[in-house]
Structure formats: structure tokens, C-alpha cells
Amino acid sequence: MTPPLRVEVVAGVVPALVRVHGELDVHTGVMVSRALEPLVTGRVEMDLGPLRFMDGSGLHALVVAERAFRCAGGSLRVIDFGQAAARVVDIIGCRAIFTG
Numbered sequence: 879m880t881p882p883l884r885v886e887v888v889a890g891v892v893p894a895l896v897r898v899h900g901e902l903d904v905h906t907g908v909m910v911s912r913a914l915e916p917l918v919t920g921r922v923e924m925d926l927g928p929l930r931f932m933d934g935s936g937l938h939a940l941v942v943a944e945r946a947f948r949c950a951g952g953s954l955r956v957i958d959f960g961q962a963a964a965r966v967v968d969i970i971g972c973r974a975i976f977t978g
Contacts, residue, residue: 882906885913893921893953899928902963907939914943918950924976927960937966944975 883906888895894917898910914922924940926932940956947954956976959967967973 883909885909887913887917889917893923893955895923895925897925897928901931902926902929902936902939903931903933904935907936910936910939911943914947914954917952918947919952921953921955922947923955923957925958926956926963927958929960929962932963932966934966934970936963937970937972941972941975 881900883898883900883902886897886899888897896913896917900906902910944954954976956963959973959976964973967976
């Protein structure tokens, strides 16, 4: 059985790359938060292309993470939304938070 979410962190490069696979929702958002927490003062690029599903709860986890990065002096930028994330981000109209 495939796990619902896998967070792959490629550290040691600047910016760090975080690739998120699977389903980002109310049950798995905390996994993304935990993976990003140690990186909050640095620069991180996220690849959401491998996501199969993302809902509003998953988007909330990303918005909270982006704010935490900004407050800590770091930066979190999405380099690929993929179809699943793009749909939610564009419906809400918050793409600029992650690309600016």
C-alpha cells in the first residue's frame, strides 16, 4: 500500500529542495510542517508536482509554513504546483504568496 504522503528533503544545496508526493490534506499536513520546521531560517523551494491530491487543509498548512519562514527570515517558494495543488491555489487565488 502506498503511504498517503511522502516528503523528500534535499538538503545541502541552496536553496534546499522539498518535494511532496501523494496526498496533502487534513491528515497529512502536519508531516509537511514537521519536515519544513528545521529549514525555516533558510531558503527552500518546494516541488508539489508529484502530489495526487491537495485540499484546503493542505493549502492551509502551506500558508502557515510560508508565514513561519517569512517571520524567521527565511523564504519558501513553490517552483512547481502540479495539477492537484494548482487547482486549489488558483481557486483561492493565492499563487503569489508562493511565487513572489
